[in-house]
Amino acid sequence: xxxILYKYAPSICTALIGLAIFILVPFQIDLSHMRGSNLSGVxxxxxxYLLSFSIIFLSLLEIILIxxxxxxxxxxxxxxxxxxxxxxxxxxxxxxxxxxxxxxIGFIISMIILLAFVMMVMxxxxxxxxxxxxxxxxxxLNYIFTTFLGRTLPTGIFF
Amino acid sequence: MLLDYLLHGxxxxxxxxxxxxxxxxxxxxxxxxxxxxxxxxxxxxxVLPFTFGLDSLSGIILLTGVYCAGTYxxxxxxxxxxxxxxxxxxxxxxxxYPLTNQGKAPDALxxxxxxxxxxxxISGVFLILLSPQLAKxxxxxxxxxxxxxTFLGLTVIARVSGSSPIKGxxxxxxxxxxxxxxxxLISGVPRFSFGMNFLNAGLGVIPACIGLFAIAEVFHQIxxxxxxxxxxxxESSSKINEVSWRLLLKHKMLLMKSxxxxxxxxxxxxxxxxxxxxxxxxxAKRASKNPELFGKGSYEGLMASxxxxxxxxxxxxxxxxTLGIPGTSSAAIFLGALMIHGLxxxxxxxxxxxxxxxxxxxxxxxxNIIMLFLGSIASKWAISLLKIPNSILYPVxxxxxxxxxxxxxxTLTGVGVSLFFGVIGYLMLKNxxxxxxxxxxxxxxxKVEESLxxxxxxxxxxxxxxxxxxxxxxxxxLVALTTLIPIIRNLKLSKNFKKNTKN
Numbered sequence: 001x002x003x004i005l006y007k008y009a010p011s012i013c014t015a016l017i018g019l020a021i022f023i024l025v026p027f028q029i030d031l032s033h034m035r036g037s038n039l040s041g042v043x044x045x046x047x048x049y050l051l052s053f054s055i056i057f058l059s060l061l062e063i064i065l066i067x068x069x070x071x072x073x074x075x076x077x078x079x080x081x082x083x084x085x086x087x088x089x090x091x092x093x094x095x096x097x098x099x100x101x102x103x104x105i106g107f108i109i110s111m112i113i114l115l116a117f118v119m120m121v122m123x124x125x126x127x128x129x130x131x132x133x134x135x136x137x138x139x140x141l142n143y144i145f146t147t148f149l150g151r152t153l154p155t156g157i158f159f
Numbered sequence: 160m161l162l163d164y165l166l167h168g169x170x171x172x173x174x175x176x177x178x179x180x181x182x183x184x185x186x187x188x189x190x191x192x193x194x195x196x197x198x199x200x201x202x203x204x205x206v207l208p209f210t211f212g213l214d215s216l217s218g219i220i221l222l223t224g225v226y227c228a229g230t231y232x233x234x235x236x237x238x239x240x241x242x243x244x245x246x247x248x249x250x251x252x253x254x255x256y257p258l259t260n261q262g263k264a265p266d267a268l269x270x271x272x273x274x275x276x277x278x279x280x281i282s283g284v285f286l287i288l289l290s291p292q293l294a295k296x297x298x299x300x301x302x303x304x305x306x307x308x309t310f311l312g313l314t315v316i317a318r319v320s321g322s323s324p325i326k327g328x329x330x331x332x333x334x335x336x337x338x339x340x341x342x343x344l345i346s347g348v349p350r351f352s353f354g355m356n357f358l359n360a361g362l363g364v365i366p367a368c369i370g371l372f373a374i375a376e377v378f379h380q381i382x383x384x385x386x387x388x389x390x391x392x393x394e395s396s397s398k399i400n401e402v403s404w405r406l407l408l409k410h411k412m413l414l415m416k417s418x419x420x421x422x423x424x425x426x427x428x429x430x431x432x433x434x435x436x437x438x439x440x441x442x443a444k445r446a447s448k449n450p451e452l453f454g455k456g457s458y459e460g461l462m463a464s465x466x467x468x469x470x471x472x473x474x475x476x477x478x479x480x481t482l483g484i485p486g487t488s489s490a491a492i493f494l495g496a497l498m499i500h501g502l503x504x505x506x507x508x509x510x511x512x513x514x515x516x517x518x519x520x521x522x523x524x525x526x527n528i529i530m531l532f533l534g535s536i537a538s539k540w541a542i543s544l545l546k547i548p549n550s551i552l553y554p555v556x557x558x559x560x561x562x563x564x565x566x567x568x569x570t571l572t573g574v575g576v577s578l579f580f581g582v583i584g585y586l587m588l589k590n591x592x593x594x595x596x597x598x599x600x601x602x603x604x605x606k607v608e609e610s611l612x613x614x615x616x617x618x619x620x621x622x623x624x625x626x627x628x629x630x631x632x633x634x635x636x637l638v639a640l641t642t643l644i645p646i647i648r649n650l651k652l653s654k655n656f657k658k659n660t661k662n
Contacts (some may be wrong), residue, residue, distance in 0.1 A: 010590040014329055021336065028351045029343075041620030042612050044350055046341040047335070054332045057209070062325045065650065084382040088585065091381055099571050111561070115554045122381055124550035135549050137558050149212025149354050151566055 011062040018055030025049055087121050094118065107158030111138040160515070161291075168518035171216065172525055181522065184224020185529045189537040190506045191225070192232025193544055195242045199229035200595075201376055203480065203492045204368040207499075208563035215500035218516055220522040222496055226489055227472050227526050231534060234465055237539040238267045246433045247471070250386055250440040250464035251572070255454035268538040269460060271465045272531065273407055275416060278466035279527035281418035282473025286480075287520045289426075293481040294506040302617065303624050306610035307634035309603050312484040314429065314638050317596040328594045328642070334597035336605020337362050345612055362580075364602050365496040366564045366573050370580025371587075371594040372488070373560045380553045380587040393622035402579070410462055413443055416462040421470020425486050473523060480504055480516060483606060489596040494602050499567075526538045568598030 029045045040139060092116050102110045115134035145151045171177060183205070191202035208216030233245030251271060258267035300308065312337075317327035340351045341361030351442035365621040407414065417439040444453045444464030453460045474552050475486025476493065483504035485491035497504050508516055548650030564577030584594050618624035624632050 014333075014554075021565065024351070028353070029348060031346075033348070042498075042615050044346045044348045046606050047450065047611070048339050048350065049333045051336045051339075054337070055329055058325050058329045058332065062323070065325065075203075081382070084384065087384075088378045088382050091378065092578070092582065095238070095557075095574075098561070099574055099578075102571065111558060115558055116562075118381075118554040118557055119550050122305060122550035122553065123384060124548065129551060133555065137555050141558060141562050144209070145566065149566075151212060151569070153562070153565065154571070 051158035164517035188228025190230035254460035274465035278469035302613035331596035334600025371584035374581025375584025421467035422474035425471035425474025
């Protein structure tokens with residue numbers, strides 16, 4: 001059962017996403033303020049409706065067409081490596097945290113912390129590299145953007 | 160007129176700052192292309208935010224350098240360690256690595272560089288000659304033709320990207336849906352803004368590119384945690400320099416033919432470098448007097464692969480500049496760059512920005528010549544570069560992604576959008592959905608919808624407008640063919656499979 005679910009899961013997910021968007025269209029595209037006749041017969045909702053329907057249709061078609069033999073073979077070879085996927089999740093969460101922290105502690109410090117953390121997640125345990133690479137990258141990027149390209153990067157309570 | 164533009168371009172491009180910029184672009188492209196896992200598309204996406212502070216010409220020239228050099232540099236690792244730096248260098252590895260094993264690595268590297276430069280220069284000639292002609296034809300296109308053409312571009316891209324055409328189409332449809340986010344330009348109604356003001360301006364093509372190509376790749380590498388195995392490279396055994404201009408002259412027809420294949424394939428949206436190099440390699444093998452040497456260290460195979468590979472660069476920019484339809488995913492980012500710098504790709508670009516566009520074309524040539532010099536230096540340093548551990552390289556790439564996302568909007572929402580697309584791109588990679596159709600659909604989305612609605616306004620809602628104009632009908636027939644044929648073929652295969660399993 002789990003194997004079957006694993007095989008069809010991506011297509012089922014895309015079909016459900018398509019369905020969710022299809023349902024969301026009237027709530028997210030408010031045409032009540034539109035006045036006058038619509039000459040084209042196509043309004044702001046038409047394309048989203050068409051596209052979400054296409055996604056549902058194509059996903060169902062994909063489910064029908066899935067080649068059993070191929071997926072059986074690939075499933076036999078593919079074993080989900082949860083620890084590695086956890087590393088991806090941790091990296092994702094650390095970027096979210098970076099977005100939240102950067103207005104408080106500023107670009108340079110937050111980027112140093114983020115880089116060192118991601119390096120550790122990727123298995124780097126060399127202290128010198130863990131210090132030098134984040135510091136050099138953050139300072140250099142900050143310098144290039146602010147000095148050469150005239151862009152301002154977020155500054156926090158320190159700098 | 161053309162000569163005036165080119166002379167004007169020369170005066171601009173031979174300034175010291177422009178030459179330095181081109182060298183920088185080429186150097187970045189060489190570095191990114193030579194690192195397995197880092198693609199040219201990723202390189203162009205990462206460098207794009209650095210062009211915001213530059214004027215439009217400098218920005219586009221910098222990206223041209225990254226694009227051309229990045230496309231070539233995939234050959235370096237393909238030859239030295241049998242690991243293609245870019246997907247289009249797969250065929251290069253077939254003959255390049257056996258040559259390395261025979262102790263001819265320096266010859267193979269030099270030949271790959273020469274062939275790439277020749278391919279790039281030939282494609283540059285076609286870029287200059289064909290683009291204005293195509294732009295003139297495109298001027299005659301009305302909204303129905305434009306809709307049919309953009310729709311064709313999208314279906315071709317979806318059809319040829321990845322292994323499953325249906326997944327490609329889903330990816331393109333999702334990209335078009337993402338393109339609808341924001342204020343509808345015709346009615347002024349906000350769409351899918353979920354009450355968040357920043358979404359009224361749309362999701363943004365560049366944060367999406369950074370997410371789909373770069374952040375997704377970082378996540379992918381974090382998951383894989385692969386270490387690059389660098390084999391022992393045999394010392395050069397060739398006493399005399401086997402690769403000379405005489406060898407290139409001897410195979411001038413092969414180089415020309417392969418470059419033309421690259422240009423032709425590149426001009427078709429979505430087909431990409433790998434398709435061109437496979438076709439060129441196959442054709443070279445068919446026409447060769449020594450087909451038995453192919454795969455065992457054939458100079459002809461190496462030349463065919465590399466010249467077609469770089470022939471793509473100019474070819475893919477032809478529809479990008481003239482029609483606003485990108486030939487490859489890297490060209491799609493180019494398109495985004497043009498828009499960011501206030502230029503509208505399409506026939507008007509040649510009418511109103513002629514000086515700039517021909518200067519870019521001329522820059523394309525100079526970049527290829529610079530690549531000839533920097534490429535030979537890079538090939539000597541390539542092995543040292545490969546020793547950079549992934550645990551340093553990818554966190555640094557991530558830093559570039561984050562700062563790129565921030566630089567576009569000047570707010571943290573850009574980083575959020577990049578991260579959102581990074582997650583989507585990662586999930587797509589894991590499940591075999593190609594990201595290229597999504598990016599190209601995101602770029603073409605507004606044009607598709609606008610031309611559709613304009614056409615229907617013209618016809619008072621009558622869809623027959625698309626079937627009564629010859630050019631539009633021609634494109635629609637092509638759309639139907641490219642969409643239906645693979646689906647019917649898949650259905651037949653599925654039926655046959657069921658029959659076989661029953662028996």
